[in-house]
Amino acid sequence: xxxxxxxxxxxxxxxxxxxxxxxxxxxxxxxxxxxxxxxxxxxxxxxxxxxxxxxxxxxxxxxxxxxxxxxxxxxxxxxxxxxxxxxxxxxxxxxxxxxxxxxxxxxxxxxxxxxxxxxxxxxxxxxxxxxxxxxxxxxxxxxxxxxxxxxxxxxxxxxxxxxxxxxxxxxxxxxxxxxxxxxxxxxxxxxxxxxxxxxxxxxxxxxxxxxxxxxxxxxxxxxxxxxxxxxxxxxxxxxxxxxxxxxxxxxxxxxxxxxxxxxxxxxxxxxxxxxxxxxxxxxxxxxxxxxxxxxxxxxxxxxxxxxxxxxxxxxxxxxxxxxxxxxxxxxxxxxxxxxxxx
Amino acid sequence: xxxxxxxxxxxxxxxxxxxxxxxxxxxxxxxxxxxxxxxxxxxxxxxxxxxxxxxxxxxxxxxxxxxxxxxxxxxxxxxxxxxxxxxxxxxxxxxxxxxxxxxxxxxxxxxxxxxxxxxxxxxxxxxxxxxxxxxxxxxxxxxxxxxxxxxxxxxxxxxxxxxxxxxxxxxxxxxxxxxxxxxxxxxxxxxxxxxxxxxxxxxxxxxxxxxxxxxxxxxxxxxxxxxxxxxxxxxxxxxxxxxxxxxxxxxxxxxxxxxxxxxxxxxxxxxxxxxxxxxxxxxxxxxxxxxxxxxxxxxxxxxxxxxxxxxxxxxxxxxxxxxxxx
Numbered sequence: 274x275x276x277x278x279x280x281x282x283x284x285x286x287x288x289x290x291x292x293x294x295x296x297x298x299x300x301x302x303x304x305x306x307x308x309x310x311x312x313x314x315x316x317x318x319x320x321x322x323x324x325x326x327x328x329x330x331x332x333x334x335x336x337x338x339x340x341x342x343x344x345x346x347x348x349x350x351x352x353x354x355x356x357x358x359x360x361x362x363x364x365x366x367x368x369x370x371x372x373x374x375x376x377x378x379x380x381x382x383x384x385x386x387x388x389x390x391x392x393x394x395x396x397x398x399x400x401x402x403x404x405x406x407x408x409x410x411x412x413x414x415x416x417x418x419x420x421x422x423x424x425x426x427x428x429x430x431x432x433x434x435x436x437x438x439x440x441x442x443x444x445x446x447x448x449x450x451x452x453x454x455x456x457x458x459x460x461x462x463x464x465x466x467x468x469x470x471x472x473x474x475x476x477x478x479x480x481x482x483x484x485x486x487x488x489x490x491x492x493x494x495x496x497x498x499x500x501x502x503x504x505x506x507x508x509x510x511x512x513x514x515x516x517x518x519x520x521x522x523x524x525x526x527x528x529x530x531x532x533x534x535x536x537x538x539x540x541x542x543x544x545x546x547x548x549x550x551x552x553x554x555x556x557x558x559x560x561x562x563x564x565x566x567x568x569x570x571x572x573x574x575x576x577x578x579x580x581x582x583x584x585x586x587x588x589x590x591x592x593x594x595x596x597x598x599x600x601x602x603x604x605x606x607x608x609x610x611x612x613x614x615x
Numbered sequence: 616x617x618x619x620x621x622x623x624x625x626x627x628x629x630x631x632x633x634x635x636x637x638x639x640x641x642x643x644x645x646x647x648x649x650x651x652x653x654x655x656x657x658x659x660x661x662x663x664x665x666x667x668x669x670x671x672x673x674x675x676x677x678x679x680x681x682x683x684x685x686x687x688x689x690x691x692x693x694x695x696x697x698x699x700x701x702x703x704x705x706x707x708x709x710x711x712x713x714x715x716x717x718x719x720x721x722x723x724x725x726x727x728x729x730x731x732x733x734x735x736x737x738x739x740x741x742x743x744x745x746x747x748x749x750x751x752x753x754x755x756x757x758x759x760x761x762x763x764x765x766x767x768x769x770x771x772x773x774x775x776x777x778x779x780x781x782x783x784x785x786x787x788x789x790x791x792x793x794x795x796x797x798x799x800x801x802x803x804x805x806x807x808x809x810x811x812x813x814x815x816x817x818x819x820x821x822x823x824x825x826x827x828x829x830x831x832x833x834x835x836x837x838x839x840x841x842x843x844x845x846x847x848x849x850x851x852x853x854x855x856x857x858x859x860x861x862x863x864x865x866x867x868x869x870x871x872x873x874x875x876x877x878x879x880x881x882x883x884x885x886x887x888x889x890x891x892x893x894x895x896x897x898x899x900x901x902x903x904x905x906x907x908x909x910x911x912x913x914x915x916x917x918x919x920x921x922x923x924x925x926x927x928x929x930x931x932x933x934x935x936x937x938x939x940x941x
Contacts (some may be wrong), residue, residue, distance in 0.1 A: 331844055333835065334745060367846035380837040383856055385863075385934055394855070395845035429935040445845075 277346065278485050279305040279328070279371070279453050284341030286320070286327045286509075294337070295557045297323050299509040301341070302583065305453065310479065310486040312500030312517065314493045314532065316553050320509040321489045322376070325455045329371055330355060330363060345370055348452065368395050372446035373455045374439070379462060381442050382430035388441055389426035392416070396448050415444040419474060436467040443475060450482060457489045472499055494536050497521045505529045508554050508564035511583055515592035523615045525586055525594040527569045530612060563597065571598060571610050618931060618938055626924050633916040638687050641905055647674060651903060652700050671698075696913070697906035701898065707910035710895060715914065717786055718891030721807050722876045722883065725814040730869045732815070733822020738858045740823065741830020752827070755820035763817045767886035770813045781809040784888035810887045814880075818872070825868065829861035836860070863934050870926030874919035 281303040287294035298320050305311050313321050326332040328343045343355040347370055358366060375381050383391055392412040397403065403411075413423035419440040430438055439459060446454055456475070460468035476499055479486060488500060496503050497517055504514040505526065513526040524530040531549035538544070551568035563569070566576040575597050586592065586599035597603065598613060649668045669675045678686065690696075696707035740748045758766075775783035787793070788802045833839060834857050842856040881893035888894065892911060899907035931938050 329844060331840055333840070364846045364848065367844055369846065373841075373844045375837050375841060377837045381841050383838040383842070383860070384936060385859055386855070387935075394847060394851070398845065398847045398851065431936050442841075445841075 276307055277304045277344075278307045279346075279487075280342075280344040281324070281328055282342040282344065284324070284327060284343065285339045286323055286332065287337050287339050289335050290337065293557075296559075297336070297509050297556060298327060298341075301506075301509075301511055303504060303511060303514070305485050305487055307452070308479075308483055308485055309502065310476070310488060310500045312496030312503040313487060313489045313506060314491060314496055314503060315506035316491065316532075318553055318556075319506045321491075321506055322457050323509075324506070325373065325457050325487070325489055328355065329367065329373060329455065331373070345453070365399070368446075368451060369399050369449045370451055371453045371455060372449070372451040373457065374442050374446050374459045376458045376461055379435060379438065382438055384430055386429075387426065388412075388416075388428050388430065388433070392426070392441070392445050392448060395445065399449055411448070415448055416441070418447070418478070419444040436463055436471065439463060439467075439471060440474070443471070443478075447478065447482065447484070451484055453485050453487065454479075455487045455489070458491070459488075461490075468495075493532055505532065508559065509556060510564070510595065511593075512565065512595045513593070514583070515590075515594075519590075519592055525592065525599055525613055526565075526596050527571055527598070527610075527613065528565050531568075563595075571613075573597060573604070573607060575604075619928070622924070622927050626920060630917065630920055633920065634688075634691065634913065635684075637909055637913050637916070638684060641909055642680075642683075644905070649674060651905065652703070696910040699899075699907045700904045701902045701907065707906050710907060711892065711910050711914055714890060714892045714895040717889065718880055718884070718893060719876065721786075721811055721889065721891065722814060722880045723873070725811040726818065726869075726872055726876055728811075729815045729819040730822055730865075730872070733819040734826045734862065734865055736819075737823040737826025738830055738853065738861070741827040741834065741861065742853055742857065744827075744831050744834070752824070755823045757820075758816055759820035759824060761817060763813070764882045764886055766817050767810070767813045767883060770809055771886070774809055782806055783809075786890050810883055810889055814883060822865065822869075826858075826861060826865055829864060830857055833857050833861040863930070866929055866933060867926055870922050870929060873925070874922030876918070876922075 281301055284298055284301045285296070286298035288297050289295055301320075301324060303311070303313075303324075313324065315321050323332065323336065326336065327338050330338070332338065338356060341356065344352050345355050345366065346352050347366075353362075353366070355363070355366065355371075382388070386394075389409065389412050392415055393408040396408055396411060409426070412426055416423050416425060421437055421440055421444070425433065425437075430441075433441065439462075443459070454475075459475075460471055463471065472495070475486065478484075488496065490496060493503075497520070500517045502515065503517050503520040504511050505520070505528065506512065507528050513520065513524065513529045515525070520529060521533065524533055528549070531547070534547040535549065537546060549568060550570075554564050554567070560566070560577065562575075562577040562579055563572075563581050566572045569576065579597070581595045581597050581600065583593050583595040586594050587601055587603065588599075598607075598609065603609070649665060652668060653665065666675075694708050696711070698704045699707050699710055702710060736751075740751060771783045774780050782805070786803065786806050787799065788806070791799055791802055793799060839852060839856050842852045847855075880891060881897055883889065884891045884894035885897055892914060896908065896911040896915075898904070899911060
């Protein structure tokens with residue numbers, strides 16, 4: 274569990290060409306370490322999925338990567354910027370180094386091919402030397418790994434349930450034993466029981482195969498349980514990043530605090546649920562200051578004018594937060610909110 | 616397997632219904648064939664021959680409708696469709712058998728060519744949406760909006776009359792005897808080029824538009840993104856994932872178009888005086904040749920049915936979701 278495997282540096286994405294594009298990712302910095310589960314949480318439309326698509330260069334038009342770097346360290350220890358690879362290099366790196374499980378379990382499989390063929394065509398593209406028999410054996414092994422009997426290799430996607438399809442997708446993603454598994458809301462379309470089964474399976478497979486996971490979801494309670502670290506996104510930037518326990522017990526950013534306050538705790542005393550007032554910002558009309566300022570209960574004058582930078586808080590803890598309250602030059606006359614100082 | 620069985624039963628039933636209608640409708644018409652024939656020949660037939668004509672058409676026997684129906688089936692199964700009035704006394708089956716290969720050959724081949732060409736071009740344009748390729752679309756829209764007969768007439772005016780590159784009508788050089796020689800085949804191809812070209816030009820745009828739109832729709836499907844993410848070559852993504860799914864609606868319209876090859880070529884064969892089944896039907900209608908009309912309708916109905924059958928099976932082969940079990 275040493276060293277970074279995926280480093281996203283100052284990644285910027287615009288939607289729309291022309292003079293007035295919408296800035297959807299506004300300089301995202303994120304590091305994924307080897308063997309780690311990194312949770313990425315935030316409201317709808319905050320750019321979580323865009324981040325996953327942009328980091329793998331799968332962003333469909335009109336999305337456009339306007340800047341940044343995505344450094345991937347492969348098994349041999351070579352660092353490569355995914356955004357700088359040629360098409361052929363990119364094709365080779367995809368699935369072998371970074372595999373993705375998408376949101377729609379229902380629509381991620383080609384409806385006209387059998388499961389077995391879809392499991393093997395990716396393997397064949399990367400290891401052209403394998404015989405048909407080896408490919409089929411590998412596909413069967415993959416299916417068994419996610420708890421589906423190998424005789425379903427000849428099934429078509431429509432013959433499988435939603436949970437099975439998503440497990441087939443996970444099996445497919447692990448076909449080449451990638452180093453990084455990006456999962457974009459992998460369990461949204463499934464019921465809670467299936468959600469838990471699948472996540473437990475992924476965690477167990479991670480322990481066995483040792484890949485790193487980026488788990489994107491809006492379900493913070495889920496992340497608190499499975500993630501090692503959590504990054505909270507708001508309006509196309511990361512506003513807080515810390516270990517899962519720190520984010521859960523001691524949120525530093527007012528938005529993270531609001532997010533955690535909006536679902537009921539499983540343990541401890543009952544408390545009133547509090548939503549976050551206001552609505553997500555319009556990314557086309559962001560003010561100069563902190564994007565969360567209009568909804569923030571602790572907004573100060575400086576929040577309206579200066580955009581806070583993601584960095585360690587004043588207390589020197591090993592975490593990062595983008596909020597003026599935690600900045601070094603907090604004016605002395607401001608009463609520091611107690612719930613952010615636990 | 617039961618899927619194919621059920622479809623087969625359905626088509627047998629439809630064919631039976633169509634053939635029975637073909638039997639019933641002429642019997643609802645006023646008058647009888649003999650009066651019609653004598654009227655057509657305008658005195659060239661001796662009125663004394665009326666009785667022998669009645670015997671010939673089987674009108675002298677007093678058969679019940681059921682007996683007639685059984686007899687109709689018996690003759691039909693022997694390939695006997697009666698005698699044509701216009702080409703008296705040539706059997707209708709001979710006329711149809713002579714006309715059918717021309718239609719199937721000319722329009723069948725041009726429909727297949729238009730489908731393949733249009734689908735390939737549509738795949739390309741759809742895959743490269745948002746580039747210069749999209750500027751080809753208005754052209755295809757224009758051609759799909761042009762009425763066919765007008766396009767045919769313009770083609771004749773330009774290429775046959777003004778430039779004299781192609782003959783304006785007919786299906787082969789009348790000075791030749793139809794044989795299987797290179798010369799004759801060359802003449803058929805030469806005469807068929809202009810009509811085939813107009814059919815292709817007027818129908819290809821529909822295929823281009825259909826395929827392009829489906830490609831755009833399918834390209835944003837998650838499984839296409841997954842295919843990219845898997846690192847498959849773009850060829851594999853286009854062919855196996857995008858086009859493979861986008862072609863499904865194309866296939867069903869294609870097989871329907873094949874069904875209309877026989878029935879829908881009336882205008883083309885009239886414009887080019889091409890001796891196919893459409894032209895024959897047109898002649899039969901203008902000359903009140905009921906047996907010939909009936910024969911043409913039967914062939915057209917059956918070919919639509921066969922095309923539908925092929926469509927069903929092709930679709931089932933291409934899309935596993937339609938093969939419901941049980």
